[in-house]
Amino acid sequence: MFFILIKKSKCALRTKLKCAICSENVSMRYNPMEEWSIDGVLCGDCYSKKLSEYYPGIHKQINKK
């Protein structure tokens, strides 16, 4: 039982992806919007940066400080 779980998680780690913008390893991948014309996946940081670039309204609420 235990070993099966380990095998599964290793399998998931094999699909290492790099962010199309900052080239960091992406653990939680985000698919870019079509209109961003980005090939590949984005990390959370770059994704939210892009989001706020393209849709400034959306992030105003989240970035309240």
Ligand SMILES: [Zn+2]
């Ligand atoms: Zn990134």
